[in-house]
Amino acid sequence: MVVEAKGLTKHFNRRTIFSDISFHLEDGESLVITGPNGSGKSTLVKIISGLLTPTSGTIEFYNDGKLLPAEVKYHQLGLVSPYLQLYKDLTAWENLTFFARTRDSKVDESRLKMLLKRVGLGGREHDELKTYSSGMIQRIKYVAALYHQPRILILDEPTANLDEKGAKIVYEIIKEQTSRHILIIATNEPDEVKFGMKHVELG
Numbered sequence: 131m132v133v134e135a136k137g138l139t140k141h142f143n144r145r146t147i148f149s150d151i152s153f154h155l156e157d158g159e160s161l162v163i164t165g166p167n168g169s170g171k172s173t174l175v176k177i178i179s180g181l182l183t184p185t186s187g188t189i190e191f192y193n194d195g196k197l198l199p200a201e202v203k204y205h206q207l208g209l210v211s212p213y214l215q216l217y218k219d220l221t222a223w224e225n226l227t228f229f230a231r232t233r234d235s236k237v238d239e240s241r242l243k244m245l246l247k248r249v250g251l252g253g254r255e256h257d258e259l260k261t262y263s264s265g266m267i268q269r270i271k272y273v274a275a276l277y278h279q280p281r282i283l284i285l286d287e288p289t290a291n292l293d294e295k296g297a298k299i300v301y302e303i304i305k306e307q308t309s310r311h312i313l314i315i316a317t318n319e320p321d322e323v324k325f326g327m328k329h330v331e332l333g
């Protein structure tokens with residue numbers, strides 16, 4: 131898999147958030163996006179994920195040299211971010227099986243259970259998300275993002291709301307992802323910046 135960004139520029143109304151961002155990523159590589167609050171990290175993450183369109187420039191994904199169409203691209207991406215909305219009135223299990231079905235009609239329940247255990251939430255899956263703490267919600271987002279074994283994992287504020295144990299789980303996930311696939315992180319945490327082999331600095 132290859133991620134190729136060329137000349138990405140974003141304006142909101144007349145304000146330029148960033149301009150002419152380019153990078154190239156291959157399997158086994160990681161990119162860290164840093165910059166002060168409001169510098170456009172989340173905006174760039176949304177553009178890479180296809181949630182926003184750039185004002186100009188292109189972001190393309192290639193598999194074996196072939197350009198991936200948008201609908202296929204979605205199946206290769208996993209995203210953990212503060213703006214990913216879950217259904218608070220539903221249980222964790224209902225949320226996760228809902229997301230799993232947007233990928234495939236058949237839900238791999240044992241994979242979901244394995245991932246819940248991995249993030250330390252085994253046994254809590256039938257509680258409604260409105261009863262979850264913010265760190266527990268963050269952990270559930272990892273289960274949703276990792277379920278389909280994404281070849282491109284994108285993390286915006288990867289350890290937001292997590293305790294030390296939670297951060298350790300995330301660092302293991304990061305290492306695993308970069309051993310085979312592509313990782314993109316938006317963060318200013320020194321412990322996380324060091325995972326980046328390539329770097330985009332905004333602001």
Ligand SMILES: Nc1ncnc2c1ncn2[C@@H]1O[C@H](COP(=O)(O)OP(=O)(O)OP(=O)(O)O)[C@@H](O)[C@H]1O
Nearest residue numbers: 142143147165166167168169170171172173174316
């Ligand atoms: N939908 C929008 N309409 C107008 N301006 C926006 C919109 N979304 C973001 N912005 C602006 O774009 C800029 C970058 O915001 P963004 O959320 O990408 O920053 P960030 O680097 O992720 O900040 P933080 O470190 O606080 O998470 C800010 O000035 C913000 O106000």
Ligand SMILES: [Mg+2]
Nearest residue numbers: 171172173286
């Ligand atoms: Mg942000």
